[in-house]
Amino acid sequence: MANTSRYTFSISHSDHDIFSFLENKRKTTSISSYIRNLIRKDMGQAGLNEEQFEDMYQYLLRRLQETGTAVSFEVVRKPIVEDEDKDMIMNLF
Known part of the structure; x- marks a missing residue:
């Protein structure tokens, strides 16, 4: 025990x-x-910092693909504030 x-x-x-x-x-x-x-x-x-999370994500994705558990996909990272919104905010000042 x-x-x-x-x-x-x-x-x-x-x-x-x-x-x-x-x-x-x-x-x-x-x-x-x-x-x-x-x-x-x-x-x-x-x-953990962002780079370590990215490394972990890549490792897990690779392992899942190797075992056939996951299909390939892309992560699309959108900006927090779109350019159109930034322009609108800047026009307020």
């Missing part, structure tokens, strides 16, 4: 919404798994 570390956390009586959410979450997954996934998500957000 693998060695595990135990952590305990408390939920205040006033946090009924959190308690209810966790009770519902227990019906579909273990709380330990849920917390580990939240921590991994936080760790990933803190440490």
Whole structure:
């Protein structure tokens, strides 16, 4: 059996919404798994930059294509603000 570390956390009586959410979450997954996934998500957000995400995306896409799981597709990146909108905004000033 693998060695595990135990952590305990408390939920205040006033946090009924959190308690209810966790009770519902227990019906579909273990709380330990849920917390580990939240921590991994936080760790990933803190440490990865856009270039690393792009590298991961390319790697995953390549692996999916190699296994025949995914079909080839292109990602079209649209600017946040279209040129027409930029002109309209600039005309306001």
